[in-house]
Amino acid sequence: MSFESFESFNPPTRLLMGPGPINADPRVLRAMSAPLIGQYDPAMTACMNETQALYRDVFRTKNEATLLVDGTSRAGIEAVLVSLIEPGDRVLVPVFGRFGHLLREIAERAGAEVHIIEVEWGEVFTPEQVETAIREVRPKVLAMVQGDTSTTMCQPLEEIGGICRAHDVLFYTDATASLAGNVLDTDAWQLDAVTAGLQKCLAGPSGSAPTTLSPRAVECIRGRAHIEAGLVGDGHDAGRGVRIRSNYFDLSMILDYWGEARLNHHTEATSMLYGARECARLLVNEGMDQAIARHALHGGAMTAGLSAMGLELFGDQRHRMNNVVGIYIPDGVEGEVLRRTLLDDYAIEIGTSFGPLHGRIWRIGTMGYNARRDTVMTTLAALEEVLRQAGVSITAGSGAGAAREHYQQKTQQTAQQTPERTHV
Template sequence: MSADAFNPPSRLLMGPGPINADPRVLRAMSAPLIGQFDPAMTACMNDTQALYRRVFETANEATLLIDGTSRAGIEAVLVSLIEPGDRVLVPSFGRFGQLLREIAERAGGEVHVIEAEWGEVFTPERIEAAIREVRPKLLALVQGDTSTTMCQPLADIGAICRAHDVLFYSDATASLAGNPLPVDEWQLDAVTAGLQKCLAGPSGSAPTTLSKRAVDCIRGRAHVEAGLQGATHAAGGGSRIRSNYFDLAMILDYWGEARLNHHTEATSMLYAARECARLLVEEGMPQAVARHALHGRALVEGVRALGLQPFGDQRHRMHNVVGVYIPEGVDGEALRRTLLEDYAIEIGTSFGPLHGRIWRIGTMGYNARRDTVMTTLAALEQTLHQAGVRPVAGSGVGAAREVYADQQDRTGES
């Protein structure tokens, strides 16, 4: 065991996440710590809530952070909304739909799953038909699943859920800020995300927003407000939320006017999350989505020019990550290792039925930039050549350059 300081190698993280954090976010994390009930801390928390309302495009008062990775946000919502025996519908089109199923089952839900082939998404009609059949309390649906790179259309799903009195939760970890997600317009009841994708931060904080319908459901359950003198139960029916740390009723009290102590806020992560949201609001959410769309399109055209085939239904690909079929005869893991060792660039492997079949290459957050796309394509061309594939020299970079030139011609912006 070494007692030396850890000095991580410099990498360009062009996989499906995490990505390189924006330097401004890293600087924010180095700010001095303050006490959790300091008025400055309270003001920072309030600012963060207001900023994330703009990121989520919502007026939800219950917009806050769950301390933990994006999975902590998922678990907090599901364990707080689902009572034992509640019917939950999970349309699954990748690995993270499977995760929603597992967490909902652990929360005691009676989980019903419908599946789409990896690389495809669901139509609103298919989801509504399943809702009519299952009659769930909750629909749990991933927006962007990085395992398949697909982005599930959500615009019509909220109205369907309201018509059938179903709560609508979406995991937007991989999609928020890189793809449209107007929470109020699309009538979502709960959405969670993470910082480590399009928000340009480190993993460790889960921005979350809850509608009044979701809050009323959570408040209606018996929950425990922990205190040194024991516990008191809130009024209302239902069963007690099965987690203390992920009890959203108590977390809402912690972030709300009562400021009831629940846990010690992860101060440096709060600073990071606030800065991630501030930078997005400063840029503008439509502009951030357009930026991800532009650089994602440039990458896709670049890999196509290299002779590679994108995976899945490209009409429904997330802006910020593309799956690429590994050419026949190429050792996918060996090529990834060469990219990392020779160029310090990381691209992603794959899971489940796609393992060994595709790479996943991301252009998200701070790495959704022209220079990162061009650098990755140039390095990928060289490693393909080394692996025995013979793309036309400069073809990938050239195709991306054409995308950028076309954008500049149309908008006057590079």
Template sequence: MSEIFDQINPPPRLLMGPGPINVDPRVLRAMSSQLVGQYDPSMTAYMNEVMALYRQVFKTENRWTMLVDGTSRAGIEAVLVSVIEPGDKVLVPVFGRFGHLLCEIAHRCGAQVHKIEAEWGNVFNPEQIEAAIHLVKPKMLAITQGDTATTMLQPLKEIGEICRRNGVLFYCDATASIGGNELLSDEWQLDAVSVGLQKCLGGPSGSAPLTLSDHIVEQIDRRRHIEAGIRDAHHHDSKGEVIRSNYFDLAMIMDYWGEERLNHHTEAATMLFGARECARILLQEGVDEAVQRHKLHGDALREGAQGLNLRLFGDQMHKMNNVLGVYIPEGVPGEAVRTAMLEDFGIEIGTSFGPLKGKIWRIGTMGYNARKDAVLVTLTALENVLRRLGHKLPLGEAVDRAMAVYEAAAQ
């Protein structure tokens, strides 16, 4: 006899980890909209609106600013698989888990992957990256702007000019940082940026906005023509010369999003509606204002955490606005704290992995949850749990210190 399950009804949670976060109710409402045909004029109009909205989010004039259907990793893979050819050199500065992910995907594309590494909790200076470029002479530099594994934000401002001067394509995964930290795609001379919705943009995972410079589009088109010639030469049997993905082929996706609307896939309309609303909400607030909001609540959380006698992790000069790392106090069972926060208060905070496994918690203030009440409730709950598990702390100081940040900002 087959099982019959109840309707989905998740428990109420306040997601204060490194992402995903609670989705903005306005995004959920947009995603409940009925579908229309893929080539209905209203649908293609929405696609054009998405392109226009995300140009403003990315702060770019790039024509090719669109969505890849899939999680943020789909955006990463689409860029790399559409540009990298077997044997190409790709340089990846790694300062956290997601730098290692870029290495893995580039390797799967057949690249000669060269990485430089910073100790977790630190970032790179431009001189280190320029020296590595001179040594490796890569086709592409692939880097993460914000890595939630370490809570660090890599400065990008000077790197674009270095790449352009050395003929290197500059790609950035800004999934964890966009909307909560400054990102100037054109001014910083980024050739490609891909992101997801589930962090500071306040949406669910499942759509990957990206933007492509004219320079990288030329590279994609050049490869398109070369591969078309290979296929023709082998009567559509490339005998292994062409290894590019069909689904993540940006040349074909651009044909789909362009004026010709050449069929490539069935657009994930519900995710498109959500992505459109994420961008609309962000732009209604103002991108710069949203960055300042994330900084305010991140600062309040950081002050409050210190009021709990928690030691901060990493270089605080290069911390993301939207996620904080704190060391788990000696003698305090880290997972017991997370379990109590979830089961007793309905609040999720993050653990970590790799070299930081069992050493830090990661607490996020991003998107819809970058707000005063969420910060204060989280600090109050964490104070109670820590006190009951034997951690010594001054009662009430966490909220008082966070409130001082808010009061100073209001003056």
């Protein structure tokens, strides 16, 4: 192979309407092109402090320990689990999709005794199911996904934090796919650790994992660090007091890197920091309630359009995420062939699925920068055309028409709910 023939990589323009990643907001990309500075430059540490403050608002928390883990959303997951879990700890993972299995695998690699409970894909857990399992397993950590894009379901968490506190269980949730598109209230719901990624509702590229830790979680992590340093006595059970098994993902050191001590742990991914800060700044300026309402509006329009085209929605729609919907692939249609046609003819990407849903459903996202009316209408019109080419009987314009009606209804409802201003 002759490398002399290689030119700069010029990726094709795509409209990414799958379950993530999505098209990054141009303002985020511009922020990432800013000049690099040293990691202890006062401007750099000020940027880090501002980023922490912004993400406290995004996570709806007062947690001082709110920071970025450099790496994709999976880096945040692994950092939390390897830092909380010691070998032999019991961990309970309720699994309702692919990413519950990911939490199980990471916890097992950290040496945990992992117990799982499962529901059929397309369903979620009740608080009673979770509490029953906690009583039986008596775990140190409950690890649970909020929004699982493999099934499009959003697990209700409001009551589970209180259950965990009552049983002295640390509660971690993976909010990669749900944060900023669905309600997540870290403090009110008593969540001990939450991690996310930029590449979905936060409207950025993959590569940074916003993370927040409650004082209880920090105490657990700091306790392990003190054991490693020989600052507490022995008396632990066999296998206890084992040092955090990762250097890169050791949150005790990452906390010191982001905290006042500014102890060197790694060289911050500066451009990703700029991008993550801009993602949070845009959301906070929009308002978190408004951002969630935007995802609900456009996700609802997409769902209305797909239903009007005669496509069957997947899963319990009472618990579908605002930002992604699953639809069964119509009989007689080759799912991957149609996805490729949509990509080749219209430069639009939608998602396939995994595990028991592989080859059965497509997943269509309306999230982040792509949670807009024009992307919804364009996707519905293009999907209708390729489905008709594949022999599916669809009334012309039904999808886009239903989406338009959805927008009109929501506009009217908003107008009725907004009090008229009195002009003086």
